[in-house]
Amino acid sequence: xxxxxxxxxxxxxxxxxxxxxxxxxxxxxxxxxxxxxxxxxxxxxxxxxxxxxxxxxxxxxxxxxxxxxxxxxxxxxxxxxxxxxxxxxxxxxxxxxxxxxxxxxxxxxxxxxxxxxxxxxxxxxxxxxxxxxxxxxxxxxxxxxxxxxxxxxxxxxxxxxxxxxxxxxxxxxxxxxxxxxxxxxxxxxxxxxxxxxxxxxxxxx
Amino acid sequence: xxxxxxxxxxxxxxxxxxxxxxxxxxxxxxxxxxxxxxxxxxxxxxxxxxxxxxxxxxxxxxxxxxxxxxxxxxxxxxxxxxxxxxxxxxxxxxxxxxxxxxxxxxxxxxxxxxxxxxxxxxxxxxxxxxxxxxxxxxxxxxxxxxxxxxxxxxxxxxxxxxxxxxxxxxxxx
Amino acid sequence: xxxxxxxxxxxxxxxxxxxxxxxxxxxxxxxxxxxxxxxxxxxxxxxxxxxxxxxxxxxxxxxxxxxxxxxxxxxxxxxxxxxxxxxxxxxxxxxxxxxxxxxxxxxxxxxxxxxxxxxxxxxxxxxxxxxxxxxxxxxxxxxxxxxxxxxxxxxxxxxxxxxxxxxxxxxxxxxxxxxxxxxxxxxxxxxxxxxxxxxxxxxxxxxxxxxxxxxxxxxxxxxxxxxxxxxxxxxxxxxxxxxxxxxxxxxxxxxxxxxxxxxxxxxxxxxxxxxxxxxxxxxxxxxxxxxxxxxxxxxxxxxxxxxxxxxxxxxxxxxxxxxxxxxxxxxxxxxxxxxxxxxxxxxxxxxxxxxxxxxxxxxxxxxxxxxxxxxxxxxxxxxxxxxxxxxxxxxxxxxxxxxxxxxxxxxxxx
Numbered sequence: 001x002x003x004x005x006x007x008x009x010x011x012x013x014x015x016x017x018x019x020x021x022x023x024x025x026x027x028x029x030x031x032x033x034x035x036x037x038x039x040x041x042x043x044x045x046x047x048x049x050x051x052x053x054x055x056x057x058x059x060x061x062x063x064x065x066x067x068x069x070x071x072x073x074x075x076x077x078x079x080x081x082x083x084x085x086x087x088x089x090x091x092x093x094x095x096x097x098x099x100x101x102x103x104x105x106x107x108x109x110x111x112x113x114x115x116x117x118x119x120x121x122x123x124x125x126x127x128x129x130x131x132x133x134x135x136x137x138x139x140x141x142x143x144x145x146x147x148x149x150x151x152x153x154x155x156x157x158x159x160x161x162x163x164x165x166x167x168x169x170x171x172x173x174x175x176x177x178x179x180x181x182x183x184x185x186x187x188x189x190x191x192x193x194x195x196x197x198x199x200x201x202x203x204x205x
Numbered sequence: 206x207x208x209x210x211x212x213x214x215x216x217x218x219x220x221x222x223x224x225x226x227x228x229x230x231x232x233x234x235x236x237x238x239x240x241x242x243x244x245x246x247x248x249x250x251x252x253x254x255x256x257x258x259x260x261x262x263x264x265x266x267x268x269x270x271x272x273x274x275x276x277x278x279x280x281x282x283x284x285x286x287x288x289x290x291x292x293x294x295x296x297x298x299x300x301x302x303x304x305x306x307x308x309x310x311x312x313x314x315x316x317x318x319x320x321x322x323x324x325x326x327x328x329x330x331x332x333x334x335x336x337x338x339x340x341x342x343x344x345x346x347x348x349x350x351x352x353x354x355x356x357x358x359x360x361x362x363x364x365x366x367x368x369x370x371x372x373x374x375x376x377x378x
Numbered sequence: 379x380x381x382x383x384x385x386x387x388x389x390x391x392x393x394x395x396x397x398x399x400x401x402x403x404x405x406x407x408x409x410x411x412x413x414x415x416x417x418x419x420x421x422x423x424x425x426x427x428x429x430x431x432x433x434x435x436x437x438x439x440x441x442x443x444x445x446x447x448x449x450x451x452x453x454x455x456x457x458x459x460x461x462x463x464x465x466x467x468x469x470x471x472x473x474x475x476x477x478x479x480x481x482x483x484x485x486x487x488x489x490x491x492x493x494x495x496x497x498x499x500x501x502x503x504x505x506x507x508x509x510x511x512x513x514x515x516x517x518x519x520x521x522x523x524x525x526x527x528x529x530x531x532x533x534x535x536x537x538x539x540x541x542x543x544x545x546x547x548x549x550x551x552x553x554x555x556x557x558x559x560x561x562x563x564x565x566x567x568x569x570x571x572x573x574x575x576x577x578x579x580x581x582x583x584x585x586x587x588x589x590x591x592x593x594x595x596x597x598x599x600x601x602x603x604x605x606x607x608x609x610x611x612x613x614x615x616x617x618x619x620x621x622x623x624x625x626x627x628x629x630x631x632x633x634x635x636x637x638x639x640x641x642x643x644x645x646x647x648x649x650x651x652x653x654x655x656x657x658x659x660x661x662x663x664x665x666x667x668x669x670x671x672x673x674x675x676x677x678x679x680x681x682x683x684x685x686x687x688x689x690x691x692x693x694x695x696x697x698x699x700x701x702x703x704x705x706x707x708x709x710x711x712x713x714x715x716x717x718x719x720x721x722x723x724x725x726x727x728x729x730x731x732x733x734x735x736x737x738x739x740x741x742x743x744x745x746x747x748x749x750x751x752x753x754x755x756x757x758x759x760x761x762x763x764x765x766x767x768x769x770x771x772x773x774x775x776x777x778x779x780x781x782x783x784x785x786x787x788x789x790x791x792x
Contacts, residue, residue, distance in 0.1 A: 023723050057741055072726055076627075083726065129442075141450055145323070150323070165332050245443075247469035247551060250469060259532075293413065319462065322446060323447055
């Protein structure tokens with residue numbers, strides 16, 4: 001059981017961890033340089049043999065620490081989850097040590113996190129894009145990347161020659177129709193934020 | 206002048222049917238369209254359901270779902286076409302032999318559907334010429350069968366002999 | 379004197395793979411691309427394989443051909459607006475995805491749904507499980523060369539589709555749950571029809587079993603093929619029937635029960651060898667266990683409301699109240715335009731989906747739109763093990779292995 005006793009013992013054993021407030025499961029902060037040791041210990045001593053998820057959060061361009069990597073572990077023995085937050089020190093070129101030697105499940109998760117956020121995982125055997133094509137120049141899940149996408153050439157040159165297709169931004173027409181939240185009701189109603197153009201009319205320059 | 210009319214004048218000719226070449230060729234082509242299922246996402250399941258026993262696509266002669274483009278007539282693009290997949294769809298379309306048709310099944314294949322995002326091509330008609338669009342998310346098998354019937358009507362109106370002559374003259378030069 | 383020369387080709391960049399292999403003329407290796415459009419790849423999965431004759435030496439899966447940007451879209455949609463996107467993750471069991479997503483958001487919002495809603499969700503999840511496993515087994519048989527089980531299972535699935543259509547309005551892609559409840563109550567007589575369906579299903583499952591389970595050809599093709607050891611399965615993050623086939627007893631319905639699963643009595647089949655045959659047997663048995671759960675749910679179906687009444691800013695009140703009372707009208711307006719107001723925080727919730735454990739990691743900064751939603755897809759993790767255990771098998775085994783893993787690309791690529 002992951003109860004207070006277990007938490008106390010874990011925090012005592014590993015002094016570099018600090019506890020975070022959380023609603024549902026034990027959540028700790030771990031410094032990036034101790035991550036691999038931590039995961040080794042989790043796997044071998046504490047019985048967390050399943051790496052459930054590895055992802056990242058972009059806290060925004062203005063945040064002090066922009067990227068943090070979040071790992072979720074499940075223990076069959078304790079029947080509970082553990083969440084670890086790792087803050088990336090550098091906002092321009094974020095990097096975190098890779099845990100794919102300890103948990104092979106992390107291999108694809110880290111590739112996906114690199115693909116979506118641009119976070120480098122040092123020590124990863126094969127860090128390249130997994131969901132987007134290899135030459136895609138942007139990191140889609142970053143907050144400064146628009147949902148509609150940015151103009152890029154399509155990866156296959158011969159297809160482009162024949163069809164003149166390219167990766168165009170999707171026609172958002174001011175959508176998606178979600179309210180902006182905090183303002184006065186009449187302003188925060190969902191409406192096309194930019195009603196000056198539609199699918200038929202061109203966007204005025 | 207309806208080109209897909211097969212006129213039978215039994216009194217004069219006996220057992221011989223006299224009609225336009227177009228009518229016969231189109232009649233044969235439309236009743237044995239061999240689809241190439243480009244099943245990409247959820248619409249592929251409805252495509253499979255229309256091939257299963259309840260909505261039997263075999264009644265139209267279309268149960269021969271060949272996954273080889275060289276052996277098929279009609280490519281049914283069922284599902285979301287992403288930019289990564291777009292070149293694959295185009296290459297497979299190029300490998301199909303003439304005459305060929307494309308059915309964009311579902312909202313995602315027609316216009317990108319509800320996925321207005323950076324990775325989804327807003328409609329497969331950006332890379333292949335589409336003949337019939339089927340709306341729905343996913344379209345019911347009856348809707349797909351209706352689309353195939355519309356495709357049959359379209360095939361029936363094609364100037365097949367004219368097309369043959371055109372391609373012959375090109376290859377002759 | 380003949381010398382064997384072993385030369386290893388490293389499959390590096392996508393563009394140079396084929397050319398590298400063909401350049402090394404004295405090598406026996408051949409690079410084969412089982413492309414994204416292939417009948418056996420259950421969706422758009424690409425396998426780049428290096429073959430030595432008929433034996434696979436290296437196998438690299440390439441995914442991402444169905445990446446639609448769901449996680450980015452989630453950051454721009456309210457919680458209820460995102461429910462249709464969850465349908466299309468594992469599009470063979472959409473109701474189960476809806477339930478998992480709703481449970482995640484409700485966990486963060488601190489909403490408790492009443493018993494009737496929980497029973498509806500359990501019932502609908504188990505029906506979705508039956509639907510997914512039936513298709514999985516039908517298509518698995520088709521991959522191994524048997525067409526008939528596919529037709530039989532699809533007939534049964536059509537009956538399920540009729541049931542779903544009566545309940546939710548759509549055959550699949552149902553978008554049935556809302557945050558704080560479900561979209562509508564069960565129609566009259568629906569439970570009886572479900573009961574009739576459940577009484578007739580064992581006959582169909584038995585027929586499929588008669589055709590496949592002791593079939594000599596099927597056994598030859600699946601026994602001993604694609605064995606995944608217990609340690610590998612855990613190390614690569616497998617969940618669901620694939621993990622249980624390798625001998626690990628992990629079923630979230632038993633270990634971390636949600637939505638009232640602790641009230642029902644059912645068994646969890648565990649395999650021994652972790653080969654394709656085990657995975658097939660486990661799925662057939664899970665269908666039977668699901669029928670057991672459905673029987674129990676129907677026999678003791680609670681009455682009451684199908685939504686959480688006290689979820690003031692989260693679940694829209696019923697239509698009669700909206701049309702007559704001002705306060706409910708305003709509440710409905712706020713929920714529809716701004717979205718269900720969920721407090722700031724983070725939560726991770728996993729549900730036992732037919733394909734494995736579908737998890738949602740939700741980070742909210744308050745308001746009606748999530749800040750970050752990560753979808754932990756079981757098929758993504760199930761496919762990562764392909765590189766490890768496929769080498770050593772024959773080319774013809776690939777279809778059987780892929781069929782037995784029962785993955786869905788919609789979920790894997792999101």
